[in-house]
Amino acid sequence: MTPAERDALAAEHALGLLEGAEAVRAARLAETDTDFAASVEAWRARLAEIDETATAVPAGDALWHRIEQRLGGEVHAARQHAALTERWLAVWNSLGFWRGAGLAAGAACLALAAGLFVLAARQPAPVLVAALLTDDNRVAAIVNIGADGRANLIPLADLPVPSGRVLEVWTLWDRARGPVSVGLSQRAQRLDLKVDDLPRAVPDQLFEITLEPAGGSPTGRPTGQILMKGVTARAL
Amino acid sequence: MHGVSDAARAALSVEETLRRVAGGDRGALRALYDAEAPRMLGVALRILRRRALAEEAVQDAFVQVWRNAGSFDPARGTGRAFLYAVLRYRALNILRAEARTDLNDAADHDVASEEEGPDAVVARLSEARALRRCLDGLDPHRRNAIVLAYAHGLSHGELAGRLGLPLGTVKSWLRRSLLALRECMS
Numbered sequence: 001m002t003p004a005e006r007d008a009l010a011a012e013h014a015l016g017l018l019e020g021a022e023a024v025r026a027a028r029l030a031e032t033d034t035d036f037a038a039s040v041e042a043w044r045a046r047l048a049e050i051d052e053t054a055t056a057v058p059a060g061d062a063l064w065h066r067i068e069q070r071l072g073g074e075v076h077a078a079r080q081h082a083a084l085t086e087r088w089l090a091v092w093n094s095l096g097f098w099r100g101a102g103l104a105a106g107a108a109c110l111a112l113a114a115g116l117f118v119l120a121a122r123q124p125a126p127v128l129v130a131a132l133l134t135d136d137n138r139v140a141a142i143v144n145i146g147a148d149g150r151a152n153l154i155p156l157a158d159l160p161v162p163s164g165r166v167l168e169v170w171t172l173w174d175r176a177r178g179p180v181s182v183g184l185s186q187r188a189q190r191l192d193l194k195v196d197d198l199p200r201a202v203p204d205q206l207f208e209i210t211l212e213p214a215g216g217s218p219t220g221r222p223t224g225q226i227l228m229k230g231v232t233a234r235a236l
Numbered sequence: 237m238h239g240v241s242d243a244a245r246a247a248l249s250v251e252e253t254l255r256r257v258a259g260g261d262r263g264a265l266r267a268l269y270d271a272e273a274p275r276m277l278g279v280a281l282r283i284l285r286r287r288a289l290a291e292e293a294v295q296d297a298f299v300q301v302w303r304n305a306g307s308f309d310p311a312r313g314t315g316r317a318f319l320y321a322v323l324r325y326r327a328l329n330i331l332r333a334e335a336r337t338d339l340n341d342a343a344d345h346d347v348a349s350e351e352e353g354p355d356a357v358v359a360r361l362s363e364a365r366a367l368r369r370c371l372d373g374l375d376p377h378r379r380n381a382i383v384l385a386y387a388h389g390l391s392h393g394e395l396a397g398r399l400g401l402p403l404g405t406v407k408s409w410l411r412r413s414l415l416a417l418r419e420c421m422s
Contacts, residue, residue: 011418
């Protein structure tokens with residue numbers, strides 16, 4: 001892409017003109033490429049005055065109460081069971097999550113034990129933990145999310161990565177937007193996940209690792225085999 | 237409410253308010269609602285045209301802001317830009333989802349006929365500012381296309397339909413228009 005093409009893509013992203021694969025590509029660039037993100041911001045700033053021309057419409061207390069209701073007792077970055085149940089069901093249905101085998105009780109115990117172990121071993125203590133399970137229900141990695149929103153991945157099992165391939169970590173926080181890439185790695189190793197530009201993680205948020213071509217998925221969506229996956233749970 | 241007077245809340249900048257929201261201050265979120273929700277509803281209504289959908293977009297936006305105010309980086313843009321980016325993202329998502337299901341096509345057209353045209357939007361922009369000057373300097377069709385895309389959330393495909401031009405033509409034509417606009421504003 002030439003600089004002009006990149007800036008035009010940033011403009012189209014800021015305007016909201018893009019659909020489908022192009023929209024995904026631009027959203028991914030905005031997350032992973034600081035120059036591109038800056039171009040998008042610059043376009044937003046150029047066009048922001050158009051928002052100011054919209055006629056203000058009384059919003060009223062009823063709408064505020066609905067917002068409050070949705071937030072419930074949610075303390076910053078926390079729980080939203082209603083919305084989550086919906087999202088969780090969507091994950092369940094759309095990805096065939098936990099399909100077939102289901103979650104063996106032993107694996108659940110192991111996940112909990114592993115989570116607690118990691119919890120105890122790390123400072124500061126994570127507020128959310130996801131145990132990522134392989135197809136055969138082995139815990140192969142843990143995702144920790146701290147109170148400050150930072151997230152990291154700790155592998156618990158070595159993964160053979162063929163040459164020319166990488167491990168790509170994904171999270172799904174918005175079904176409409178689809179999975180978002182939060183990390184790339186040549187091999188199974190500790191990894192800080194790039195979640196800065198994403199909404200704070202919530203309970204029952206899906207994390208997964210796929211095998212992708214070097215440099216990461218060319219489409220911005222998981223294309224390779226899912227090696228492991230799991231959803232976040234609140235750490236006690 | 238929440239120990240902060242209306243006057244004091246109004247005086248807070250959007251940036252400062254977002255900082256407080258990021259710290260878990262529900263009163264600050266309410267202050268943001270009081271200050272910005274009417275305009276946000278107007279912006280969403282222009283895109284979605286139906287009140288119920290526009291309210292849904294504003295509601296989603298505030299929930300997102302509550303959860304993500306911490307990701308707002310003052311170095312990257314203004315607080316208001318952050319707020320409206322969240323809102324427009326939600327509104328466009330709802331718009332595209334509605335377009336796919338296409339349940340209320342006829343009703344939408346009724347509202348569409350009353351929609352504020354791009355000329356009216358441009359006329360409301362301050363003549364003292366670069367955006368107005370530079371939009372005025374563009375060919376009217378190009379100007380209208382940019383304003384329709386931004387204010388009403390039209391996609392490339394919808395613009396092509398409206399202008400009666402092939403999709404590829406509209407894309408490259410709009411790109412050139414946007415780059416000309418940037419040139420003029422720099």
